[in-house]
Amino acid sequence: MKKYFDILHACPLFRDIAPQEVAKTLECLNARISSFDKGEAVLSEGAPASHVGIVMTGRLQIEQTDFFGNRSMIANLIPGELFGESFACAGIKEVPVTVRAAEHAEVMLIDCLKLVRSCSDACPFHQQMILNLLQIVAAKNLIFQQKIEVTSKRTTREKLMTYLMLQARQQGRLEFEIPYDRQELADYLEVERSGLSAEIGKLRRQGMIEAEHRRFKLCNFVNHRERSSGCFGGL
Amino acid sequence: MKKYFDILHACPLFRDIAPQEVAKTLECLNARISSFDKGEAVLSEGAPASHVGIVMTGRLQIEQTDFFGNRSMIANLIPGELFGESFACAGIKEVPVTVRAAEHAEVMLIDCLKLVRSCSDACPFHQQMILNLLQIVAAKNLIFQQKIEVTSKRTTREKLMTYLMLQARQQGRLEFEIPYDRQELADYLEVERSGLSAEIGKLRRQGMIEAEHRRFKLCNFVNHRERSSGCFGGL
DNA sequence: CACTCCTTGTTGAAATTTCAACATACAAAA
DNA sequence: TTTTGTATGTTGAAATTTCAACAAGGAGTG
Numbered sequence: 001m002k003k004y005f006d007i008l009h010a011c012p013l014f015r016d017i018a019p020q021e022v023a024k025t026l027e028c029l030n031a032r033i034s035s036f037d038k039g040e041a042v043l044s045e046g047a048p049a050s051h052v053g054i055v056m057t058g059r060l061q062i063e064q065t066d067f068f069g070n071r072s073m074i075a076n077l078i079p080g081e082l083f084g085e086s087f088a089c090a091g092i093k094e095v096p097v098t099v100r101a102a103e104h105a106e107v108m109l110i111d112c113l114k115l116v117r118s119c120s121d122a123c124p125f126h127q128q129m130i131l132n133l134l135q136i137v138a139a140k141n142l143i144f145q146q147k148i149e150v151t152s153k154r155t156t157r158e159k160l161m162t163y164l165m166l167q168a169r170q171q172g173r174l175e176f177e178i179p180y181d182r183q184e185l186a187d188y189l190e191v192e193r194s195g196l197s198a199e200i201g202k203l204r205r206q207g208m209i210e211a212e213h214r215r216f217k218l219c220n221f222v223n224h225r226e227r228s229s230g231c232f233g234g235l
Numbered sequence: 236m237k238k239y240f241d242i243l244h245a246c247p248l249f250r251d252i253a254p255q256e257v258a259k260t261l262e263c264l265n266a267r268i269s270s271f272d273k274g275e276a277v278l279s280e281g282a283p284a285s286h287v288g289i290v291m292t293g294r295l296q297i298e299q300t301d302f303f304g305n306r307s308m309i310a311n312l313i314p315g316e317l318f319g320e321s322f323a324c325a326g327i328k329e330v331p332v333t334v335r336a337a338e339h340a341e342v343m344l345i346d347c348l349k350l351v352r353s354c355s356d357a358c359p360f361h362q363q364m365i366l367n368l369l370q371i372v373a374a375k376n377l378i379f380q381q382k383i384e385v386t387s388k389r390t391t392r393e394k395l396m397t398y399l400m401l402q403a404r405q406q407g408r409l410e411f412e413i414p415y416d417r418q419e420l421a422d423y424l425e426v427e428r429s430g431l432s433a434e435i436g437k438l439r440r441q442g443m444i445e446a447e448h449r450r451f452k453l454c455n456f457v458n459h460r461e462r463s464s465g466c467f468g469g470l
Numbered sequence: 471c472a473c474t475c476c477t478t479g480t481t482g483a484a485a486t487t488t489c490a491a492c493a494t495a496c497a498a499a500a
Numbered sequence: 501t502t503t504t505g506t507a508t509g510t511t512g513a514a515a516t517t518t519c520a521a522c523a524a525g526g527a528g529t530g
Contacts, residue, residue, distance in 0.1 A: 064384070066400060074384075086380070089373035096404075116366055130365060131351055137372045138324035144379035145321070149299070149309075151386060152425050154488080155516070165301060169331075182478060190387050192518055197479050213478090389518080390486070417508060427488055432509050448507090 004033070004056055004108075007080050011054055015132050017125050025125040031110045036101040043099040049087035051109045052133075055079050058105025063098045076102070082136065088112035089137060151190045156199045159189040161221070164209065168218055175210075175217040239268070239291055239343075242315050246289055250367050252360050260360040266345045271336035278334040284322035286344045287368075290314050293340025298333045311337070317371065323347035324372060386425045391434045394424040396456070399444065403453055410445075410452040 008014050008022055017025060033056060036042050042053065042060060060077040074097060077083055087095050089112065115133070118126055146166060153159045163185075168174055178185065186193040203209045210217040243249050243257055252260060268291060271277050277288065277295060295312040309332060312318055322330050324347065350368070353361055381401060388394045398420075403409055413420065421428040438444045445452040 066397065086373045086376040089369050090377050091370055091374075092377070116369070118362065127353065130369065134324050134351070134365065134369045134372065135326055137369065137376055138321045139326075141321040141372055141376050141379065142325050142327070144376065144383065148379065148382060148386075151383075154425070157516095162301065190389070193478085194480080194519080195517055198481090201479070392486095428508085429489080429510080430487055433511090436509070 045098045049095045052085045053083045054108040056106040059102040061102045156191045177214045280333045284330045287320045289343040291341040294337040296337045391426045412449045
């Protein structure tokens with residue numbers, strides 16, 4: 001039981017809610033924990049999008065099936081992670097994905113309507129959770145926006161450079177580590193791993209970057225600024 | 236003055252707030268309207284991300300400048316549209332973009348902190364606006380997710396088919412109209428217009444779709460289901 | 471050490487996309 | 501009517517990506 005509270009406490013949905021108040025909050029929200037066997041659907045495509053879920057133990061996968069019947073994996077969820085919040089908050093009727101237990105898993109489900117409508121005694125945790133939810137969804141938004149900015153570039157080289165520059169900006173240094181290995185980076189950039197390796201090699205040979213494993217360093221990367229300054233109206 | 240209220244009333248941020256209460260809400264939020272000349276920056280890159288903006292008149296553009304100094308246009312905002320909400324709600328310090336008036340424009344700016352912290356007399360509009368904001372941000376999330384699903388496909392053909400199938404699903408029919416002309420569709424799919432036209436022609440000749448202007452019809456598209464059923468564990 | 475597994479880099483051919491250019495159709499304007 | 505402009509389709513060459521296959525270098529294991 002303790003371990004549940006540890007996970008909740010680390011979960012951004014419960015940020016700034018005092019540990020001793022979590023239990024009360026859960027009661028107020030009528031949160032319940034359900035168990036799922038490996039392969040079992042936690043949420044099936046077409047089911048009402050009414051709940052926010054939190055992985056407590058085990059591992060879940062979000063899948064989507066296209067018109068051809070091809071199933072593709074969208075995300076992999078580990079304990080502490082949230083799912084379904086965008087669907088529930090956006091007010092759509094049915095979830096367009098299936099969430100499945102990749103191994104035996106326990107999941108906490110919270111009715112989003114309950115969360116969103118203030119309870120009768122207007123408890124303050126409630127309000128805090130709504131703000132947390134807003135923060136979480138907005139942050140995810142920025143992550144998506146950034147991914148789109150990167151992957152909208154047409155060539156592997158441009159995608160890679162855009163990604164590296166964003167990382168440098170975010171980490172505030174020209175030398176930094178990325179959270180992906182080569183295959184994962186290729187997946188993120190939506191390009192072929194071999195082509196990515198080739199492009200990294202090319203940039204390295206041109207002296208624009210240093211790269212080994214997850215550590216990158218940008219060299220002759222930054223001094224090209226202002227190239228297009230004064231180009232107003234052209235956009 | 237009346238026209239401002241018309242725009243606000245149509246703005247999703249003020250959904251379910253009675254027209255006669257809007258003025259009071261604005262006062263409570265200390266909302267103010269500012270004017271900007273053409274080319275002037277409404278929000279400059281690096282400025283604190285504290286406000287949500289609503290375009291009242293004119294037109295704004297969201298720009299981003301990369302490390303090379305290349306400026307690229309991210310969005311085009313017309314009256315009634317919101318901007319800055321993801322940055323403000325996600326709690327990041329500085330906006331990573333510049334919002335600029337593309338023509339003379341009036342903008343309403345609302346301090347997100349004021350919006351998010353309940354006011355002293357806990358007015359109910361307040362709460363409704365937070366929920367509206369949550370709904371808006373979550374809906375944008377789904378739009379991004381969908382765009383990523385489409386553009387993550389590797390070929391023009393796959394991108395196009397994925398997009399058309401999603402449209403068909405959303406509109407609930409196999410014959411439907413899309414909101415883009417060819418150039419705009421190519422931009423959305425992140426492909427070349429000429430290549431897109433070629434691919435549409437190919438699909439048409441193969442009898443899989445009918446297409447003229449913005450009207451599409453999917454024909455031998457749907458019966459390929461279940462091809463990969465039973466492929467568990469392979470994902 | 472030998473062996474396996476895994477990550478990364480490399481390579482060349484095939485497939486695909488981009489790019490530039492032009493053809494056609496249609497609508498609006500003169 | 502002619503003219504102009506815009507949207508769309510088409511084409512071929514150049515550039516790029518994908519694909520399949522293999523090589524090299526660790527890390528871990530027996």
